[in-house]
Amino acid sequence: EAGVAQSPRYKIIEKRQSVAFWCNPISGHATLYWYQQILGQGPKLLIQFQNNGVVDDSQLPKDRFSAERLKGVDSTLKIQPAKLEDSAVYLCASSPGIAGYNEQFFGPGTRLTVL
Amino acid sequence: QQPVQSPQAVILREGEDAVINCSSSKALYSVHWYRQKHGEAPVFLMILLKGGEQKGHEKISASFNEKKQQSSLYLTASQLSYSGTYFCGTEKSGTASKLTFGTGTRLQVTL
Numbered sequence: 493e494a495g496v497a498q499s500p501r502y503k504i505i506e507k508r509q510s511v512a513f514w515c516n517p518i519s520g521h522a523t524l525y526w527y528q529q530i531l532g533q534g535p536k537l538l539i540q541f542q543n544n545g546v547v548d549d550s551q552l553p554k555d556r557f558s559a560e561r562l563k564g565v566d567s568t569l570k571i572q573p574a575k576l577e578d579s580a581v582y583l584c585a586s587s588p589g590i591a592g593y594n595e596q597f598f599g600p601g602t603r604l605t606v607l
Numbered sequence: 608q609q610p611v612q613s614p615q616a617v618i619l620r621e622g623e624d625a626v627i628n629c630s631s632s633k634a635l636y637s638v639h640w641y642r643q644k645h646g647e648a649p650v651f652l653m654i655l656l657k658g659g660e661q662k663g664h665e666k667i668s669a670s671f672n673e674k675k676q677q678s679s680l681y682l683t684a685s686q687l688s689y690s691g692t693y694f695c696g697t698e699k700s701g702t703a704s705k706l707t708f709g710t711g712t713r714l715q716v717t718l
Contacts, residue, residue, distance in 0.1 A: 534609070534694045534708030535649065548705050583648060593637065593656055596706070598648035 494518065496599035498584050504605045510572040513602045517565070517586030523547075524561055525596060526569050527583040535583055541567065542590050574606045608632055610697045610709040618715045619685045627680040627712045629695030638671050638678040639696040639706060642689075649694060652680075685716045 497516040505511050517524050522543055527535035538557065539549040543564035552559070556575070561567040571578055581601040587594040610631040619625055629638060637656045641649035655671035655678060666683040678697075682689055692713045696706035 532711075534696075534711050536708070537705060540705060593654055595639070595651040595654060597651070600648050 496584055496586055496597055498582075498599040498602055500602055501600060502603050502605075504607065505574055506607050507576055508573040510570065511574055511604060512568055512570045513582050513584075513604075515567045515569070515584030515599060517567070517584070518597055521586035521588055521597070522564070523587045523590050523594070524567050525585040525587075526559055526567070527585065529581045529583055529601070531580070538569070547590065571604075574604075576606050579604060579606045609707055610695055612693075612695060612709040612712045614712060615710070616713040616715075618717065619682075621687060621716055621718055622684050623716075625682045625685060625714065627682070627693050627695075627714070629678045629680070629697070629709050631676040631697045633676065633697070633699050635671075635673065635676050635697050635699060637698040638669075639698070640669055640678075640680050641694045641696065641708075642691045643694065644691040652693075682714070685714075687716050687718070690714055690716045 499514050503511055524541045526538045528538050529535045538552045539559045540547040541561040544561045557571055559569045581603050583601045584599045585596040587596045610629050613628045617625055639654050640652040642652055643649040653669055655669055657673055669680045671678045692711045694711050695709040698706055
Protein backbone atom coordinates (compact mmCIF):
# COMPACT_ATOMS: atom_id res chain seq x y z
CA GLU A 493 0.00 0.00 0.00
CA ALA A 494 1.24 3.47 -0.85
CA GLY A 495 2.39 5.63 2.04
CA VAL A 496 1.68 9.24 2.88
CA ALA A 497 2.88 11.51 0.10
CA GLN A 498 4.07 15.07 0.60
CA SER A 499 5.38 17.76 -1.69
CA PRO A 500 7.57 19.60 -2.09
CA ARG A 501 10.35 17.87 -0.15
CA TYR A 502 12.36 21.05 0.25
CA LYS A 503 11.48 24.73 0.06
CA ILE A 504 13.56 27.84 0.59
CA ILE A 505 11.81 31.20 0.80
CA GLU A 506 12.48 34.64 2.16
CA LYS A 507 10.64 36.00 5.15
CA ARG A 508 7.27 37.55 4.42
CA GLN A 509 6.79 35.29 1.41
CA SER A 510 4.03 32.70 1.18
CA VAL A 511 4.39 28.94 0.90
CA ALA A 512 2.07 25.96 0.59
CA PHE A 513 2.57 22.30 1.34
CA TRP A 514 0.54 19.40 0.00
CA CYS A 515 -0.27 16.05 1.59
CA ASN A 516 -1.97 12.95 0.21
CA PRO A 517 -2.77 10.51 3.04
CA ILE A 518 -3.02 6.74 2.83
CA SER A 519 -6.19 5.76 1.00
CA GLY A 520 -9.11 5.30 3.35
CA HIS A 521 -7.53 7.03 6.32
CA ALA A 522 -10.07 9.31 7.93
CA THR A 523 -7.73 11.28 10.17
CA LEU A 524 -5.02 13.60 8.90
CA TYR A 525 -2.47 15.51 10.97
CA TRP A 526 -0.04 18.32 10.25
CA TYR A 527 2.98 18.58 12.53
CA GLN A 528 5.80 21.09 12.78
CA GLN A 529 9.17 19.66 13.81
CA ILE A 530 11.89 22.11 14.68
CA LEU A 531 15.42 20.73 14.59
CA GLY A 532 16.20 18.73 17.72
CA GLN A 533 12.61 18.66 18.97
CA GLY A 534 9.66 16.31 18.80
CA PRO A 535 6.83 16.89 16.33
CA LYS A 536 4.28 19.49 17.44
CA LEU A 537 0.69 19.08 16.29
CA LEU A 538 -0.59 22.03 14.27
CA ILE A 539 -3.96 20.75 13.10
CA GLN A 540 -5.94 17.52 13.05
CA PHE A 541 -8.71 16.70 10.58
CA GLN A 542 -11.34 13.98 10.83
CA ASN A 543 -12.51 13.52 7.24
CA ASN A 544 -12.85 17.16 6.13
CA GLY A 545 -13.67 18.61 9.55
CA VAL A 546 -11.19 20.16 11.97
CA VAL A 547 -10.85 18.23 15.26
CA ASP A 548 -8.08 20.30 16.83
CA ASP A 549 -6.27 23.42 15.68
CA SER A 550 -5.44 24.86 19.08
CA GLN A 551 -1.71 25.13 18.30
CA LEU A 552 -2.07 26.52 14.79
CA PRO A 553 -0.90 30.17 14.54
CA LYS A 554 -4.03 31.25 12.78
CA ASP A 555 -2.80 34.73 11.95
CA ARG A 556 -0.39 33.23 9.43
CA PHE A 557 -1.12 29.52 9.04
CA SER A 558 -4.13 27.97 7.36
CA ALA A 559 -5.02 24.45 6.36
CA GLU A 560 -7.78 22.74 4.51
CA ARG A 561 -8.77 19.22 3.61
CA LEU A 562 -11.15 19.29 0.72
CA LYS A 563 -13.36 16.25 0.14
CA GLY A 564 -11.75 14.57 3.14
CA VAL A 565 -8.71 13.38 1.21
CA ASP A 566 -5.80 15.65 0.23
CA SER A 567 -4.75 18.52 2.42
CA THR A 568 -2.80 21.73 2.03
CA LEU A 569 -1.04 23.77 4.69
CA LYS A 570 -0.24 27.40 3.92
CA ILE A 571 1.94 29.96 5.63
CA GLN A 572 1.42 33.62 4.78
CA PRO A 573 3.58 35.54 5.54
CA ALA A 574 6.47 33.34 6.66
CA LYS A 575 8.75 34.26 9.55
CA LEU A 576 12.28 33.10 10.30
CA GLU A 577 11.00 30.95 13.16
CA ASP A 578 8.85 28.94 10.75
CA SER A 579 11.96 27.15 9.53
CA ALA A 580 11.22 23.51 10.32
CA VAL A 581 10.17 20.20 8.84
CA TYR A 582 6.43 19.99 8.23
CA LEU A 583 5.18 16.45 8.63
CA CYS A 584 1.87 15.11 7.48
CA ALA A 585 0.51 11.94 9.06
CA SER A 586 -2.65 9.91 8.67
CA SER A 587 -4.41 7.21 10.63
CA PRO A 588 -7.40 4.97 9.98
CA GLY A 589 -9.53 6.44 12.74
CA ILE A 590 -9.63 8.87 15.58
CA ALA A 591 -9.22 6.49 18.47
CA GLY A 592 -6.05 6.44 20.49
CA TYR A 593 -5.20 2.90 19.51
CA ASN A 594 -4.61 3.90 15.90
CA GLU A 595 -1.01 4.33 14.84
CA GLN A 596 -0.07 7.33 12.80
CA PHE A 597 1.72 6.93 9.48
CA PHE A 598 4.04 9.79 8.65
CA GLY A 599 5.02 11.18 5.29
CA PRO A 600 8.62 12.14 4.41
CA GLY A 601 8.06 15.76 5.37
CA THR A 602 8.77 19.12 3.77
CA ARG A 603 11.88 20.90 4.97
CA LEU A 604 11.21 24.66 4.98
CA THR A 605 14.00 27.18 5.28
CA VAL A 606 13.02 30.83 5.75
CA LEU A 607 15.82 33.31 5.02
CA GLN B 608 2.44 19.94 28.55
CA GLN B 609 5.23 18.07 26.81
CA PRO B 610 6.21 14.68 28.31
CA VAL B 611 9.78 14.41 29.53
CA GLN B 612 12.04 11.67 28.27
CA SER B 613 15.17 10.32 29.86
CA PRO B 614 17.96 9.89 29.15
CA GLN B 615 18.43 12.60 26.52
CA ALA B 616 21.05 10.54 24.75
CA VAL B 617 22.66 7.14 25.10
CA ILE B 618 25.46 5.30 23.33
CA LEU B 619 25.43 1.52 23.30
CA ARG B 620 27.59 -1.21 21.91
CA GLU B 621 25.80 -3.72 19.71
CA GLY B 622 24.15 -6.37 21.86
CA GLU B 623 23.69 -4.17 24.92
CA ASP B 624 20.33 -3.31 26.45
CA ALA B 625 18.77 0.11 27.02
CA VAL B 626 15.74 1.63 28.71
CA ILE B 627 14.11 4.89 27.67
CA ASN B 628 11.63 6.54 29.99
CA CYS B 629 8.72 8.88 29.29
CA SER B 630 6.95 10.81 32.05
CA SER B 631 3.86 12.98 31.91
CA SER B 632 2.25 15.25 34.45
CA LYS B 633 -1.20 14.50 33.03
CA ALA B 634 -3.43 11.44 33.28
CA LEU B 635 -2.89 9.44 30.13
CA TYR B 636 -5.11 7.33 27.90
CA SER B 637 -2.35 5.96 25.72
CA VAL B 638 1.35 6.18 25.00
CA HIS B 639 2.79 5.80 21.51
CA TRP B 640 6.44 5.14 20.71
CA TYR B 641 8.13 6.19 17.46
CA ARG B 642 11.67 6.01 16.13
CA GLN B 643 13.05 8.62 13.77
CA LYS B 644 16.28 8.21 11.86
CA HIS B 645 18.16 11.29 10.77
CA GLY B 646 16.40 13.06 7.91
CA GLU B 647 13.53 10.57 7.85
CA ALA B 648 9.95 10.50 9.07
CA PRO B 649 9.04 8.99 12.43
CA VAL B 650 8.17 5.30 12.25
CA PHE B 651 5.64 3.71 14.56
CA LEU B 652 6.89 1.15 17.09
CA MET B 653 3.98 0.44 19.43
CA ILE B 654 0.99 1.73 21.36
CA LEU B 655 0.19 1.12 25.00
CA LEU B 656 -3.36 1.75 26.14
CA LYS B 657 -4.66 2.51 29.60
CA GLY B 658 -5.50 -0.80 31.17
CA GLY B 659 -3.56 -2.63 28.48
CA GLU B 660 -0.74 -5.04 28.83
CA GLN B 661 2.91 -4.73 28.00
CA LYS B 662 3.41 -4.78 24.24
CA GLY B 663 6.32 -6.19 22.31
CA HIS B 664 7.87 -5.78 18.89
CA GLU B 665 10.75 -8.14 18.15
CA LYS B 666 13.36 -7.26 20.75
CA ILE B 667 11.68 -3.96 21.64
CA SER B 668 9.04 -3.95 24.33
CA ALA B 669 7.37 -1.33 26.49
CA SER B 670 5.37 -0.89 29.64
CA PHE B 671 2.85 1.69 30.84
CA ASN B 672 2.40 2.60 34.50
CA GLU B 673 -0.93 4.42 34.57
CA LYS B 674 -0.67 5.48 38.19
CA LYS B 675 2.64 7.19 37.64
CA GLN B 676 1.82 8.39 34.10
CA GLN B 677 5.04 6.82 32.93
CA SER B 678 6.06 4.55 30.10
CA SER B 679 9.34 2.77 29.50
CA LEU B 680 10.74 1.41 26.25
CA TYR B 681 13.05 -1.60 26.54
CA LEU B 682 15.58 -2.33 23.82
CA THR B 683 17.11 -5.77 24.21
CA ALA B 684 20.29 -6.93 22.49
CA SER B 685 20.50 -3.71 20.50
CA GLN B 686 21.35 -3.77 16.81
CA LEU B 687 22.95 -1.10 14.65
CA SER B 688 19.55 -0.53 13.06
CA TYR B 689 18.16 0.65 16.40
CA SER B 690 20.10 3.89 16.14
CA GLY B 691 17.92 6.97 15.90
CA THR B 692 15.87 9.29 18.03
CA TYR B 693 13.04 7.78 20.02
CA PHE B 694 9.93 9.82 20.80
CA CYS B 695 7.05 8.98 23.05
CA GLY B 696 3.71 10.51 22.17
CA THR B 697 1.17 10.79 24.93
CA GLU B 698 -2.57 11.03 24.60
CA LYS B 699 -4.67 12.49 27.38
CA SER B 700 -8.10 11.10 28.06
CA GLY B 701 -10.77 12.65 25.88
CA THR B 702 -8.46 14.34 23.39
CA ALA B 703 -9.43 12.22 20.39
CA SER B 704 -6.00 10.77 19.63
CA LYS B 705 -4.16 14.11 19.81
CA LEU B 706 -0.56 13.21 20.59
CA THR B 707 1.92 15.37 22.44
CA PHE B 708 5.41 14.22 21.62
CA GLY B 709 8.21 14.12 24.14
CA THR B 710 11.61 15.71 24.12
CA GLY B 711 13.24 12.73 22.40
CA THR B 712 16.05 10.32 23.27
CA ARG B 713 18.94 10.00 20.86
CA LEU B 714 20.24 6.43 20.72
CA GLN B 715 23.46 5.46 19.00
CA VAL B 716 24.49 1.82 18.66
CA THR B 717 28.11 1.17 17.79
CA LEU B 718 30.10 -1.93 16.91
